[in-house]
Amino acid sequence: MEGQLRTLANMQALDDEIGRYRVLQRELPKQLNDIIDSVDQATANLLICETARAEIGKKQRGLEADIKQHQEQSRKYATQLSEIKNNKEYKALNSEISYLKTKISEIESQLLELMDEDTAAKEQVDNAKKELEKAEQCKRDKEGDLRMQIEGLEAKIEEIRAERNDLARTLPVSVVKQYGNMIKNKNNQAVAYNREGSCGSCGFVIRQQMRIELQLMRKLIFCENCGRILMNRFAEEPTESKEA
Numbered sequence: 175m176e177g178q179l180r181t182l183a184n185m186q187a188l189d190d191e192i193g194r195y196r197v198l199q200r201e202l203p204k205q206l207n208d209i210i211d212s213v214d215q216a217t218a219n220l221l222i223c224e225t226a227r228a229e230i231g232k233k234q235r236g237l238e239a240d241i242k243q244h245q246e247q248s249r250k251y252a253t254q255l256s257e258i259k260n261n262k263e264y265k266a267l268n269s270e271i272s273y274l275k276t277k278i279s280e281i282e283s284q285l286l287e288l289m290d291e292d293t294a295a296k297e298q299v300d301n302a303k304k305e306l307e308k309a310e311q312c313k314r315d316k317e318g319d320l321r322m323q324i325e326g327l328e329a330k331i332e333e334i335r336a337e338r339n340d341l342a343r344t345l346p347v348s349v350v351k352q353y354g355n356m357i358k359n360k361n362n363q364a365v366a367y368n369r370e371g372s373c374g375s376c377g378f379v380i381r382q383q384m385r386i387e388l389q390l391m392r393k394l395i396f397c398e399n400c401g402r403i404l405m406n407r408f409a410e411e412p413t414e415s416k417e418a
């Protein structure tokens with residue numbers, strides 16, 4: 175019976191390992207998605223920043239064209255001015271010219287503001303580029319490795335499962351059935367160890383009589399609360415012992 179118990183303990187150790195790989199099977203694809211997501215987000219963000227900067231550039235060019243037009247107009251008026259003899263027309267044209275000058279200086283101060291906006295926008299674009307580079311670097315560094323790990327997990331689990339099944343073949347079918355049901359239905363845990371007089375899994379106190387039986391190792395003992403196979407932890411680490 176001690177051999178059976180050791181085998182069950184070894185099987186549980188393998189199922190624990192499978193459990194850890196199952197967690198990775200859930201976690202690693204999430205990590206991979208996060209990495210890909212951050213590249214997508216950084217790309218989208220860079221596009222937003224570049225679009226915003228392009229808008230500013232467009233406004234600047236529009237205003238510069240306005241200035242040019244006003245200047246040309248102003249020069250045209252100035253030429254006309256020298257040809258005018260009529261005082262009233264002279265005044266009217268002169269006030270047109272001074273209106274254009276005011277307009278130009280207004281636009282120039284708008285342009286100065288836009289230059290500040292452009293500086294800020296350029297900084298945002300630069301930052302967004304850096305973020306994207308960082309995200310892409312992270313993807314380059316980790317994606318391949320993660321994909322390989324994810325692809326390898328199922329094979330790894332199969333390998334351990336085969337090892338566990340080899341152990342199971344050395345046990346009576348009824349015991350294997352009980353064990354398998356608990357692995358399936360009791361959170362991947364069929365074996366619970368005596369932890370200072372309580373079930374190591376559910377914490378239920380083990381009666382004195384059962385504690386003695388645990389030491390004797392003459393039959394399988396089940397936790398009266400959770401139903402798991404109870405045993406004392408073996409002094410040494412569970413070995414690959416396959417004797418029944």
Ligand SMILES: [Zn+2]
Binds near residue numbers: 375397399400
């Ligand atoms: Zn229990």
